[in-house]
Amino acid sequence: MDEAEVFAASALQRMNEVLARIQELEEALDDPSDVWTRLRAAWKRAEDEEDPRMSEIVKQARQLRPVLTDLEKRIRRVLRRHRELTPLDRVQEMDRASMVWLSRQPGRSVAERAGSGQRILATVRRENFDTLENRVLHAYTRLAADAAREWMREHPRAKQSARYRDVDSFRKKCKSIASDLAEHNVLLATPGITPNYVLMQDRSYHQIHEGWKGLLKRDKAIDDLWAWQAQTWTDFAVLAVILAIDELEEAQLIAQSPINWKSEAVAGRWFEQDRPIAVFWLRDTDRIVEVQARPEQPGSLLMAAQAHVALRISDPTRSAVPRRVAVWTPHAMKRINLQESVREVAQLIDQLQQFARLEVFKHGLILTPDHGMPEALQFEGTHSRVNGIALGASGKSLADGMEAVRAFIRNEFKGAAA
Template sequence: MTLLRGNVRGNDTGTVLFPYPKREEAAGPARKGFPVRPRSGHDPATPDEEEGAEALRHMNEVLARIQELEGAIEDPSDTWGRLRDAWKRAEDVAEPKMAEIVRQARGMLPVLRDLEKRIRRVLRRHRELTPLDRVQEMDRTSMVWLSRQPGRSTAERAGSSQRILATVRRENFDTLENRVLHAYTRLAADVAREWTREHPRAKDSARYKQVEAFRKACRMLSRTLSDLGVMVASAGVQPNYVLMQDRSYREVHEGWLRLLLRRKIEDDLWAWQAETWTDFSVLSIILAIDELEEAELVAQSPILWSGEATGGRWFNQDRPIAVFWLRKTNRIVEVQARPERPGAMLGAAQAHVALRISDPIRADLPRRVAVWTPHAMRRIDLEDAVQGAAQLLDQIQPLAQTEVLRNGLIMTPARGAAAEESAAHGRASATAIAIGPAGEDLSKGFQAVRDFIRSELNEVAT
């Protein structure tokens, strides 16, 4: 995926992103040592599996912060205020995130209890040796069998056991709707277990208790269906009349499809986590600017939310995504995410996010702040990163003609240790912030973003 296209002194440039492999090794280009996504329904048992489970937990937390934008954009007049409140709640790990399994735990538990009392069954015909006094029905095959037995009467042909081959009806629970129910309970129990494993500190919360009770109910019903001989439906089955018309079975089918879609989405997100992380970083910068007392939102790009992630992205927007006016310092601040025309300096810096700060009255050159959003499965060395970024910014200064670009910001996953580092090289400087999507990592990291934004805007004012 091409993140940035530019032109530096007549030469076309670009920044390309490769997806994360689903295995430890991958080719084109060669990559090794990647954490492996944990198997569904299995608890991690080795250090490598623990690392993969932690990577999945981090991915889901970032996803939760992005998905909170869906509810925030319902009120365009206060989108960023509502999103900021949601992120503030995420700083408390005792209040776990909302997720699809949480919604289903709340709405599907009564449905499962209803179906448990009336699991649908059908009467199916079988041929078996039946005592004469219990014979109720015979088909052509049974009649042929009886005619071939020795004897002149039915009693003689029944032999000493007094049994003949007849058609009997037996209860059978292995129907399509019960197979879908069995598949749903198994999948929901696995997803619920993953969710509770990711939130060990939230055991006293109402959401955790709901999900745990739902997981136990799913496991119990799954064992019941297994004992009744019900098979497990495969994905993609065509719903029958019962799945479409019976309310409870229909809700189970719809819930099953949503969880299957979640699995598909996770496959895509695992490969393109870097894109999701970029959106997370952009939103955090917007929230930090919006918090300023002098900041007034004067323009906002329409945000088009997608029901399904594509290439790790849940929403699309025009450019810039947001424009703020700083009343006291009289500055215009644009938040540019994935600009179509980055310019020579931003293209040379290989940064596909930037702040553009200008004065609407004075004729000064606009000033840009490059923002890099490197995503890594393991925590990167902040000190080494800022040294390299500051050196790069200093090296590209001869390209400055129509704008100023001297400062940069690196936003990278904290991986359990929020931190901040800064470095200068010549006339350029860079700051690296390790921020997390929840808990203390989010609280400390977001505070560092606030401090950086304030320092940049104050520098422009002077």
């Protein structure tokens, strides 16, 4: 691959990893009372590069391989009528067009009209595999083989894992069936077809049709993700901050907004929630911490800072003004200069402090993709402190990044007790 292809492949891999971390929230929501513990366990597994991420193709490799094995033995075919010159002793059926043809041939008897070759135009039936259900099967196996190959390319260190072997075996099965269908002149179905009786009533073909729609939906999600990467990254950062707070021994979740998971992303977002998304009580320091993701009423300072995420820290025992920690989630196709960014943000906070009346606004956090180069640093402004963390969404990059987020949270709440 040339440089541009390598860059595109790396960008796609990072996008898929971020998307996988967010989609793990869907499974965690199966138990609303224990969402963050379940999500944290899934993210912990993602820190091990030899335990590759679950994805649509992994699920299908396990669920649909027996289905493909079943269909491979009984690929549906139909008998279709054709007209062709047929030996007299093998003629079984003639239609009107065949009779007209025969009547126009010279001769007084059928044998004379059959000529020296003793053949006449007759209707014959031939096996034909080019049915709608087989077109769907052909389209699915090709798409599934491509998705499996992409997944395997993204997880080269997982070759010894069961998931990797399942996907590789599934890829080979799909390629074999696609090759057979191509040899039988089966065309490819186009997205949006109206399913016929077989696709709706035959269990195996129906499962393949559903799997095909699932992979098509995945491709659409990736297309949307290209356009809305920044929104998806912000949701990833929100989940990272919540998990870091939830891991504190003194943190107790006291309120959580309903989280509505969508069947497909809208403008890069897979879930919606009320504000704040989570509220924690810090027992030792006696503070209430609200995680505000895209707040409807961010306030003048947060709006001026252009931060989409914030922590609101308040003391329920006193009437003191709350403290706000802004969280910036910049996303770019190339790695940003983190050192320069924390310096600029610190200067911005110093400038905004003079307008702070109803809340304390001193500290900030930047969470940005690491593009393969994780980093964590801190900058002290005149009256502010800003931490910058570049992290990834899998492997050691995720592990180091989450540890840096935890360190920031621990340090921030130690100061809250003062």
